[in-house]
Each structure stands twice: as structure tokens, then as C-alpha cells.
Amino acid sequence: MVEVITMALQILAFLIIGYMFVVMLFYIVMFFISAFQLRSQYELNEKDIYEEMAESIDTKPISIIVPAFNEEVGIYSSVRSLLSIHYPEYEIIVVNDGSKDKTLQEMIERFQMKKVNRIVKQSIASKEVHAIYQSTLYDYVYLVDKSNGGKADALNAGINIARFPYICSLDGDSVLERDAFLKVMKPIIDSNEQVIATGGSIRIANDCIIERGELMEVRLSKRPIVIMQVIEYLRAFLLGRVGLSKHNLLLIVSGAFGVFQKEWVIKAGGYAPNTVGEDMELVVRLHRLIKEGNYNHRIEYIPDPVCWTEAPESIKILRRQRSRWQRGLFESLWLHRNMLFNRKYGNVGIVSMPFFLFVELLGAVVEFFGYLLVVIGIFTSFIYIELAILLFMMTFLYGSILSMTAVLLEEWSLRKYKNTTDIIRLFLYSLTEAFWYRPLTVLWRCEGLLQVFSKKKQWGEMTRKGISK
Incomplete structure (x- = not known):
């Protein structure tokens, strides 16, 4: 029996080693694709290009939708940061989703908002809207x-209110860089809306310095748990999404900052309220519509x-967040399981869906058993110590x-962290x-x-302390 x-156990160990080897090869390929892509764009974002975009009639107006539930600490700073973005025409729609705190009062008082009567076409079903407010200080800010x-x-309620052809979902605790919208809209304009x-x-x-809703200085936190999240985000965005986006394989546009053509979102039926991963599920559904309709459209990630x-x-709080993300990933893959290995959906079905299933979803299970076998190998004789x-x-x-x-990709390309000490610490x-962090x-x-x-x-719930002074 022994x-x-x-x-x-030894066969399982070899299988896990083989799995990790294959995944690492995949990521090495992704690294070179991402490095080439990032380096080719390095220092190509001249200011005059975006000045030209800001004055061009081809630059489409955007409706910025900010869903807010119990965001009284950060909502004012986030909206205030949007007032100074460099973009020709946009509106800001804050959607108070039945907050239990003073989010509603904070918005009304800070922006001197008054109720307005607007006829709203309910293109997408949503919960009852009690009132719509408009700022008397900034007539393009709505609540x-x-x-x-x-x-x-x-988000669906915000889409129904939105007047412009493009919508942006933005979290209520976020601050955008001033040229962010010009940069994220550039591929849309350059592609003639493909x-x-x-x-x-x-x-x-x-721990960054943010004043009056504007990022003044990028600083790296001194808290280990936050530093590890910085590294995790760098890996997910620079190493993962750049490579996937290059070949139109991107299945996630972060709900914290994404721009969509409103017509396509409505055609897809809006955001699905029955999943905790609504951002990924919408993108997968859009890929489905593109492939089923034989459209030549793309979904892209822009690093800058x-x-x-x-x-x-x-x-x-971090534990809650990561558990929720994993549930959302499972739900999105399960809802669209018939796309998996389905040639009808091109590389999305053959490459993207299997990648997110076997690496992003089931990879956690494989790694768990990997750590477990290491412990078994160290403290028992079931596995050779060399194998452990x-x-x-x-x-x-x-x-x-x-x-x-x-x-290294961050240092080689975008260089948001100017302090050399910060890069060394990362x-x-x-x-x-x-x-420690990966096993957790x-x-x-x-x-x-x-x-x-x-x-x-x-x-x-996520308790926030606010990021702006």
C-alpha cells in the first residue's frame, strides 16, 4: 500500500513539474511578444499626437460611468480627477447603487446637484432609478x-442614461492620468472604429501623492502586501495582456478602466448582473458576437x-477580492463553455479559452498540490527529497x-516608477x-x-481609506 x-505521489509530482514547464514556455513566448510590442511603442507617444487628437472631429465623445456603492471616502476625489482630463468632449455619470453611506449626499453637496427630468430609453434592463441629478457647477456631471x-x-443603468457613442466603466476609487482617455481612444480612432x-x-x-484628484508623484508603498500586489499587477498587465491583445485574444478588459462602443454593449445585452466577473463575461460575449457574425472587430489592451x-x-480584504475574482473567472468560462476548443470561435476558442481554463483557473489547483507535495517530500519518505x-x-x-x-518590462518600457530604489525593491x-505571497x-x-x-x-465589502488629499 505504501x-x-x-x-x-511521485507520478503526480512529475505531472505537476511537466505542467509548470509547459506554462513557463508559454509565458516565455508571451514575454518576448510583450517585450517587442512594448519596446516598439517606447517613447512613441509624443505630445503633439495627442494634441492633434484632442482637436480632431474624429475623436468621439465618451460617457464615463462611475458605479458607486459606499464610496463616500473616494468618490469626490475620483470625480474631481475626471474634471481635468485632457479630452475634447465627455460626460460623467455617477451611479449611486443604493449606497448605505453618504455617497449620495457627498455628490449632491460637493457638486451642487439638482434634480432634472430626462426621458431615458431603457435599452438594457436595470433596477429602478429614483432620480437623476445634474451639477450646477459642471453641466456635464450627472448623478x-x-x-x-x-x-x-x-453600469447598465448608466448605459441607459449615457448620451455618447462610447462608454467607459471606471471604479469609484480610481484616479486617471490626464491623457489617459486620448491614449485609450487612439486605437479606436486609428482603426476606423474596427x-x-x-x-x-x-x-x-x-502611498502615491495624489492632490485634488491628480497624480503628483508615483511612490511605492512600504507595506509588503501592497508591494506584492504591485508586482502582481505588472505581471498580469505587462506580461499577460500585451501578448494576448497582440493577437486579439484578450478576454478581460478591467472593470476599473475600460472603453466600449455603446452600440456593441447594447447588442450584447449589457453587463450580466448574475455574475461577480461582469467585466470578463462581457468581453467574452463580445468575442462571441464578433465570431458568430463574422465581423472584423478587435478588442485591445493599451499599456500606457x-x-x-x-x-x-x-x-x-485581499482574500475576499481574490476569491471573488476566481469565482468570476469560473462563471465566465462556464457560461461560455461551448466556445472552448470550438474552431467556430477561432483562436479565442482554441487558445484563449483553454489558457484561462487550464492556467488561470485550474492552475491554482495544480499549484496547491505542488506546494503540498513539496511539504510531503520534506517531512515524509513518500517522495524523494531530490524530487521535492x-x-x-x-x-x-x-x-x-x-x-x-x-x-524588468516595467523598467524597460513605461517606467512609471522613476525612483531606482523602488525598482530594486520590486x-x-x-x-x-x-x-509566502504566491501560496496565499x-x-x-x-x-x-x-x-x-x-x-x-x-x-x-472593501474598506477604503481614500487615495487623494
Whole structure:
């Protein structure tokens, strides 16, 4: 019996090592694609290009939708940051989704808002809208007060109110760089609107200097848990999304900062209120519509326009967030499971869907067993110690080394962190990822999968302290 267990565990260890080796090869290819793409765009964003865009009649107006639930701490700063963005025409629609705090009062008082009567075409179903307000200080700032229905429902209500052909979803705790919209709209304009959705980068704003809603100085937090999230975001956006976007394989446009052609969102039926991963689910649905209608449209990720947002600073809140993300990923893949390995959906069905299933979703389970086998190999005789060491080295390469390459891409291309000390700290912290942070996130992601079967739907609240002075 002992021999059978030993053999089974050793076979499992070799399978996990093989899995990690294949995934690492995939990421190495992604690294070179991303590095080439980022370097080819390096220092090509001359100011005069965006000045020309700002004055061009081809630059389409945007409706910026900010869903807000209990965002009284950061909502004023976020909206104020939008007032100074460099873009020719836009409107700001804050959707108060039945907040229990003073979000509604904060918006009304700060922006001196008055009720207005507007005939709204309900293109997408949403919870009841109680009132619409317009600022007397800035006539392009609106506030929608509605019954609580969740983020997706709030976005759908905002889409119904929106007057312009493009919509942007933006989190209520976020601050945009001044030229962010010009940069994120550029591929849409250059493609003659063949690009129907774009997403920018999300960066961690904790400990950055933000005054009056404007980013003044980028600083790296001193909290290890926040630093590791910075590294994680760099890896996800620079190493992952650049490569996927290059071949129109992108399945996620972050709900914190994404621009969509309104007509296509309405055609897709809006955001799905029955999933916690509404941003990914919408993008997958758009890919489905594109392929089923034989359209030549694209969804792209643009690395340079950055949205700065507040990250969790406590283990408890971070755990909730990562578990929720994993539930959302599962729900999106399950809802569109017939696209998996389906040649009808091109590379999205053959490459993207399997990647997100076997690497992003089930990868957490594989890594969990990998860590478990390392422990078994160290403390028991079921696995040869040499095999346990090999498995740990693969785990280290799989986690920490990939994170270090993402830090290198940041330094080689966008360079948002100007302080050399910050880059060194990011690099050194990425070396430690496999020893503590990666196992924690793996555990939380597995917990998220377990929650799927318990039918847990709650978002979980995130306590914010605000990122702007």
C-alpha cells in the first residue's frame, strides 16, 4: 500500500513539474511578444499626437460611468480627477447603487446637484432609478440614484442614461492620468472604429501623492502586501495582456478602466448582473458576437494609459477580492463553455479559452498540490527529497522568476516608477513571492472555486481609506 501511495505521489509530482514547464514556455513566448510590442511603442507617444487628437472631429465623445456603492471616502476625489482630463468632449455619470453611506449626499453637496427630468430609453434592463441629478457647477456631471442591484446593474443603468457613442466603466476609487482617455481612444480612432473595446493599465495608488484628484508623484508603498500586489499587477498587465491583445485574444478588459462602443454593449445585452466577473463575461460575449457574425472587430489592451486605484492593505480584504475574482473567472468560462476548443470561435476558442481554463483557473489547483507535495517530500519518505527540491525549484521559477520579468518590462518600457530604489525593491520582493505571497493567493483562489459550489454570490465589502488629499 505504501509503495502504491509513493508511486502515485511521485507520478503526480512529475505531472505537476511537466505542467509548470509547459506554462513557463508559454509565458516565455508571451514575454518576448510583450517585450517587442512594448519596446516598439517606447517613447512613441509624443505630445503633439495627442494634441492633434484632442482637436480632431474624429475623436468621439465618451460617457464615463462611475458605479458607486459606499464610496463616500473616494468618490469626490475620483470625480474631481475626471474634471481635468485632457479630452475634447465627455460626460460623467455617477451611479449611486443604493449606497448605505453618504455617497449620495457627498455628490449632491460637493457638486451642487439638482434634480432634472430626462426621458431615458431603457435599452438594457436595470433596477429602478429614483432620480437623476445634474451639477450646477459642471453641466456635464450627472448623478443617478437607483435601487441596489450590484455593479453590473449600476453600469447598465448608466448605459441607459449615457448620451455618447462610447462608454467607459471606471471604479469609484480610481484616479486617471490626464491623457489617459486620448491614449485609450487612439486605437479606436486609428482603426476606423474596427476596435470596439480597449482597456488601459491598472496600477496601485497606495502611498502615491495624489492632490485634488491628480497624480503628483508615483511612490511605492512600504507595506509588503501592497508591494506584492504591485508586482502582481505588472505581471498580469505587462506580461499577460500585451501578448494576448497582440493577437486579439484578450478576454478581460478591467472593470476599473475600460472603453466600449455603446452600440456593441447594447447588442450584447449589457453587463450580466448574475455574475461577480461582469467585466470578463462581457468581453467574452463580445468575442462571441464578433465570431458568430463574422465581423472584423478587435478588442485591445493599451499599456500606457494608466488608472491608479486603491489596493487592499489587509489580508482579510485581499482574500475576499481574490476569491471573488476566481469565482468570476469560473462563471465566465462556464457560461461560455461551448466556445472552448470550438474552431467556430477561432483562436479565442482554441487558445484563449483553454489558457484561462487550464492556467488561470485550474492552475491554482495544480499549484496547491505542488506546494503540498513539496511539504510531503520534506517531512515524509513518500517522495524523494531530490524530487521535492526539483518541484520547489519549478514552483520558484513559475512564480518569482515570471514576476521578475514583469518588473524588468516595467523598467524597460513605461517606467512609471522613476525612483531606482523602488525598482530594486520590486525586484527583490518578487524573489520572495514563491515563499509566502504566491501560496496565499493560490489558497484563496482555491477557496474561490470551493465557493462556486456553495453558490456564494456576495461581493464582500472593501474598506477604503481614500487615495487623494
